[in-house]
Amino acid sequence: MNAKKEVKKVVLAYSGGLDTSVIVPWLKENYNCEVICYCADVGQAEELENLEERAKQQGASKIIKLDLREEFCKDYLWPLIKSGAVYERKYLLGTSIARPLIAKKQVEIAWAEGADAVAHGCTGKGNDQVRFELAFTALDPRLKVIAPWREWNIQSREDALAYLAAHNLPAPTKNPSFFSRDRNLWHISHEGGNLEDANSEPHEDMFVLSSSPFAAPDEPETVEITFEQGEPVALNGVPTPPVKLVETLNALGGKHGIGRIDLVENRLVGMKSRGVYETPGGTILMFAHNELESITLDRETMHYKDVLAHKYSELVYFGLWFTPLREAMDAFFQSTQKVVTGSIKVKLYKGNMIVAGRQSPYSLYREEFATFGHSQVYDHTDAAGFIRLFGLPSKVQAMMKGLGEGIPPVPTEKIIRD
Incomplete structure (x- = not known):
């Protein structure tokens, strides 16, 4: 391939894995450009x-490494929790x-370094190429x-290993398996390998963050999570940074086999x-x-929020983070x-989460209202009229169906009386 001259400097989203290890020399060989590697630390650990x-x-x-874990929690994970999106x-x-966070910082580095291009190692069959490139387009469409x-x-x-060998470059040693993995503070994903057979059970040695529920402790463990305006702020009563x-x-969740899907x-x-x-901590947080919300949100707000959560999950999955709709939905949430x-309070036991207590100064649940006994705010006899009115459409449908089958019409006065 002839060298391409239109790019002078490119910022590459770099993980150090096999693909991006090949991309660095490939960019220099095919674009004859300076390559700046950028690594976003969103919790990949080792x-x-x-x-x-x-x-x-x-x-x-050069390589620019940014610790984005705090920002990841506050500006991305916390809004995700508030939305309830799955x-x-x-x-x-x-x-x-x-x-979106990784792409945003990549564009900012391109500005700071005077780069005219950005690059990523996403395949042409996956979702990530769309997510990165929609973010680049929204933030700076001038970048190639x-x-x-x-x-x-x-x-x-x-092929990738052969390319590195031909250029006298060592292959990375991390993730020697044939699984494609993505890890951050929130989760780790596994694709490829035997998982490409939908009828194949995952091998236990594939898992990284969680133990098998069958091998989890025989005794349950309870954790109390405190929220302030939808954001988790404390564990077991102790204020805890994000x-x-x-x-x-x-x-904790991994220990008890929580969060595998x-x-x-x-x-x-x-x-x-x-x-x-594997999303052990995230699964506990979303559950809690x-x-x-079940005790603090009124019925209509909670039900409508569930409708929007579905749309929000699509926006995030499709890479439409930097859009007016996402911003508007965040304002609603x-x-x-x-x-x-x-x-x-959540009791963890062999892959299960069990509620062990709920409390809030804004709780709409009141024992004196919900009791089957006498209550000043609820008269049992009121239910009869409510049911008649609420069921009126069903009653009319039944009557019409009866008339259609030749059943004599019900007298109007009887309909009204009943």
Whole structure:
């Protein structure tokens, strides 16, 4: 391939994995440009080791590493919790929710470094290419976007390893398995390998963050989570910073086998794909938040919020974070959270979460109202008229059906009286 001259400097979203390890020398070879590697620390843990040495060895002029974990929690995970969004009944959007933050910082680095292009290592069959590029377009459409997987002739892991060998570059040693993984503070995903057979059970040695529910402790453990206006602020009564709070719940939930899902999902690009996700802390937080909303939100607000949560999950999954609709929906969700303050006790046991207590100064639940006994706010005899009015459409339908089958009409006065 002839060298391309139109790009002078590119910022590459760099993980240090096999794909981005190949992309650095490939960009230099095919675009004859300076390559700046950028790594966003959103909680990948040990995956971030020795990145600078590897990037320089592969030909990068520099590597910029940003600790984004706090911002990830406050500006992305907390809004996700407040929304209650779950994609296709199971997926807590662990990969999806991190992409807008990573892309946003990548654009900011491009501005600071005077780069005229950005690049990513997403494949041409996945969702992430859309998420990154929609963010780039929304934030700065002037930047050229380079997606090597849509240009090069590398088709497999073996091809990528051969490319590195031909350029006398070592292959990365992290994630030697054939699983495609994405990890951050919220979750870890697993795709590929034997998971491509939808009828194949995941191998236990694949899991990273959680133990099997069958091997979890035989004794339950209870954790109390305190929220203020929808945001988690304390564990067991102790104020806890966001990152530590999620990490603590990840360890606790993982210990008890919480947060594993096996999902065949509908990708944005049109195909179904299978993924196995581990989200121990996030699963506990979403569960506890829902329980707190159950006592603090009125019926109509909660039901309508559930409708919007479905749409919000699509916006996040489809990469439409930087849109007016998402901002407007966040404003709605934030308004609903004014009363979502209180504490929820959750008992963890072998993959299960059991509510062990709910309390809030804004609770709409009152024992004296809900009791089956006498209550000053509710008269049992009022229910008869309510049921008659509420059931009137059904009554009319039944009467019409009866008339259609030749049953004599019911006298008008009887309809009114009944």
